[in-house]
Amino acid sequence: MIDTPRIRRTPPVMPRPERPTPSRLIDLAARIGGTCSSDAEVTGITVSSNDLAPGDVFVAIRGLNRHGAEFAETAAENGASAILTDAEGAEIARGSGLPTLVVDDPRGVLSDAAMAVYRTGPDDDIPLLLATTGTNGKTSVTHLLEGMLTQIGVVAGASTSAERVVAGERVVAGLTSPEPSELHALIARMREREVEAFAVEVSAQAVTRRRVEGVIWDVMGFTNLTHEHFDDYGDMETYYQAKAPLFRSDRSKRAVISLDSTPGERIAAEADIPVTTIATLGIATLDAYARADWKVEVTSEAQSGTGFRLTGPDGRVLSTTVPVIGAHMAANAGLGIVMMCEAGYDWDRIRAAL
Structure with a gap:
């Protein structure tokens, strides 16, 4: 059994939109080529448990010593709508109850996923x-x-x-x-x-x-x-x-x-x-x-x-x-x-x- 790390809930520290446009997790899966059966609504995306806001997709990536999916239960407590991770992470996060979007390489799809969630791609209206x-x-x-x-x-x-x-x-x-x-x-x-x-x-x-x-x-x-x-x-x-x-x-x-x-x-x-x-x-x-x-x-x-x-x-x-x-x-x-x-x-x- 994995001992899930606990962190103190803090307000988001990075600037983010105050009026985000909701997306559907199943649409995000289609965009980045992942596997997901949930139609959960998402309004943001983050790799940091310290900067997670309600409605976020929590992106769990394997690090040198630990897997980010070990923080899945904390992410759920803090209002995450879903978790984006690999097959190993999906197994680790199973107990969190979060809808899971599984891809081969979470790091590799992170930019595309963020552009999709925030609508900030080259063809969107951006600065x-x-x-x-x-x-x-x-x-x-x-x-x-x-x-x-x-x-x-x-x-x-x-x-x-x-x-x-x-x-x-x-x-x-x-x-x-x-x-x-x-x-x-x-x-x-x-x-x-x-x-x-x-x-x-x-x-x-x-x-x-x-x-x-x-x-x-x-x-x-x-x-x-x-x-x-x-x-x-x-x-x-x-x-x-x-x-x-x-x-x-x-x-x-x-x-x-x-x-x-x-x-x-x-x-x-x-x-x-x-x-x-x-x-x-x-x-x-x-x-x-x-x-x-x-x-x-x-x-x-x-x-x-x-x-x-x-x-x-x-x-x-x-x-x-x-x-x-x-x-x-x-x-x-x-x-x-x-x-x-x-x-x-x-x-x-x-x-x-x-």
């Missing part, structure tokens, strides 16, 4: 999705994007390693890149709050751990690639290959790629989507700087911030200041501005605000 990846600068670019979008009058949202932001409402983050259940609940919440654009920090782990499968980003930004995270990926090539899928047409519509690090040139060359490049004088090689579509040049550095000039195609020039010291912050701000242009925001509107 503009602006993502940033790279070793350094992801959080800064995402934070700057949310601030600059707000500055030009756009209702914006953000997801960084530090926080989740929905139209000015801020919640402390858990994972750098949220699990699919959290990500799609967040998108659905943004739709309710009439968020127009959502800036997201996307790590290599989010790709290899399948947290962003099925999402098609409107603009994907790339900062740099340096010799870090080898504890996860072992070597530079493996790390590079973890990032590279984000620049393919089944993941993103277009990209803005910084040439400030050498891997940026390879990313730009191998991407099968429209690419715009940017480089920073003093960080990029002179050759990369000369070839970039957009150029960042630092014009002043003071305690109050870093002044820079952004020069682009067709004679476009913007001079502004980012309120943080350092050429790298000017590079991050420049990348964010070009991402806004690639997303379709008017250049004159951006220049007037910044």
Whole structure:
């Protein structure tokens, strides 16, 4: 007999829609290819027992040491409508009394299931999705994007390693890149709050751990690639290959790629989507700087911030200041501005605000 862990019931901590549209478990089974005979009504989905709300599908996945299905009885007590798990988990959860949707790979179908429950797939009515990846600068670019979008009058949202932001409402983050259940609940919440654009920090782990499968980003930004995270990926090539899928047409519509690090040139060359490049004088090689579509040049550095000039195609020039010291912050701000242009925001509107 399994000793079921008990947890203290706490209110949901992740942003989620306040007025969810109910779904039927049997319809979800048909969508993801699972086995289920129940017509139970579901309004949410989660992998965390600490973040389970009444009406949720509790997704029970085998971990390194335990199976999530060991928490099924607690999930039932907390109002779960059903459990999504594998055959092993279904057997463990039998005593919970919850309707069970059985699939071969719960982790593999989690993104599709979350999109179905929250209606946040590529063909649904969702905010503009602006993502940033790279070793350094992801959080800064995402934070700057949310601030600059707000500055030009756009209702914006953000997801960084530090926080989740929905139209000015801020919640402390858990994972750098949220699990699919959290990500799609967040998108659905943004739709309710009439968020127009959502800036997201996307790590290599989010790709290899399948947290962003099925999402098609409107603009994907790339900062740099340096010799870090080898504890996860072992070597530079493996790390590079973890990032590279984000620049393919089944993941993103277009990209803005910084040439400030050498891997940026390879990313730009191998991407099968429209690419715009940017480089920073003093960080990029002179050759990369000369070839970039957009150029960042630092014009002043003071305690109050870093002044820079952004020069682009067709004679476009913007001079502004980012309120943080350092050429790298000017590079991050420049990348964010070009991402806004690639997303379709008017250049004159951006220049007037910044």
